[in-house]
Amino acid sequence: MTGWAIVAEGLLKAYRKNRALDGFDLQVAAGTVCGLLGPNGAGKTTAVRVLSTLVRFDAGRALVAGADVVREPGLVRERISLTGQYAAVDEVLSGWQNLVMFGRLSHLGKREAKRRADELLGEFGLADAAGRSAVEYSGGMRRRLDLAASLIRRPEVLFLDEPTTGLDPASRTQVWGAVRKLVAEGTTVLLTTQYLDEADQLADRISVVDAGRVIAEGTPDELKGVDRLEVVVHDAGQLTQTAALLSGTADVDTRRVRVVVTDRVAAMTEALRKLEEAGIAVDDIGIRRPTLDEAFLQLTGGKG
């Protein structure tokens, strides 16, 4: 398969009056990792549930791994795996029994399912715990078992909904390693996360989601790379006037005006000229390149 592994066009999904997805567009190139970032309730999980055929949508079009989500859901399910927000494993069964069961439900033969279960338990460092009930596993172990269950058949597209939420740093690194290995073998990953450093570490491209749609898209560097001109006014009374003058946003607490700029030097020169003409005294002025956190907070209006 070449080109796009995931294409979503104008997806609409409403729960009563609340529009969980409101014109959601997304394109993910095959063999890459796309991170969905957004505040809680932005629609990330709904997007994953829609694309993994769990939830029907009201309008739009979605193709996953070359199959139409509405017309060929069976085909989509054969080509994807989903690791949801909860470690969705059977807690009574042992780790090994879980993997064999999921293997059989993925239509592997009995022997192949057992072989794959052994292999994955080894890969995820769970071989010693293979016979224990999943309920006795630590959070990190359960998460790894959950991820292993998603990899029984190597999926073309893997959906990871907040895969490392609540994990300790060591387990997180382990999960990241597994994801990188999978991508190296050609799987496409759609990842939602609350952790910006996770997106920074794993994602080739990031889509920032807010109010049910993608409001910004780019590589982590591109998203961070929105240069900003920051002006600290001397007199708080002139803050609003300054913001209007420079078409920026005002932050009352720090007497700061922020302006998104493209050409750094030209923007600085023009701002200085305008400020001087208007007779506004400034304490500080400069161009800053924000961190991913700041870029995110600014894009989503600080709701994260």
Add this chain to the structure above:
Amino acid sequence: MIADGWVMTGRHLRHVVRAPEQIIIFFTLPIMFVLVFGYVFGAGMAVGGTAYREFLLPGVFAMTQLYGLGATAIAISTDIGKGVVDRFRSMPAARSALMIGRGTADLTRALMEMTVLVVCGLLVGWQWHRGAGYALAAVGLLLLLRLALSCVGVYLGTVVPNPDTVSLIVFPFAFPLTALSNIYVAPELLPHWLGAISAWNPLSATVAACRELFGNPGVGGDSWAATHAIELAILWPLALIAIFGPLAVRSYRRLSR
């Protein structure tokens, strides 16, 4: 679809093997009822202890099926709550496998429970008197009841998102349902209106039919319900399946909304 259903059945049966304490808890209740009602109340009954226990046992068989409903509903609700159902639904396995597996596992489990209870019954003096054929027919009716109650349980498990809430709903509802039946007391002995409720209770139909087929005491009464116990013991469960089967399928499909 059948293969997927079989994998799911295997899953539920492994639960019994891996967590036997769960099934022991579900056994304790009916066995306690046999002992408490059979010996404590039986001692005060006009008919005498052994006769009362012969009367009581078919009731306990039916009651066990009713409590199985709770186990079904809790298991389904837990699977949905923990995202296990989402995982199944994102896999190429037939979506009906979850229900088929549940139904088959419930019936297998009912058979195991029946075996234990029959042994207990024999130990306290209960017997079947009309031969193995009739006794097996009675077991068949009990399994039919269980299947019907499984449908109710699956429906309940899909509409109530929290397993704890499920038990809060099931048990306060199950207790009066057993009390207002012919399990402990013949409907004729109750005040008129209570007796009518008791006689028409779906549980009573199965219990009365089992008493008839096992040849146990307590067959009688001249209400239409009492004289047509076997017909009712088939019709009631079929009616429950006809209502709750489609409802369960519908609410399961609604998970995609």
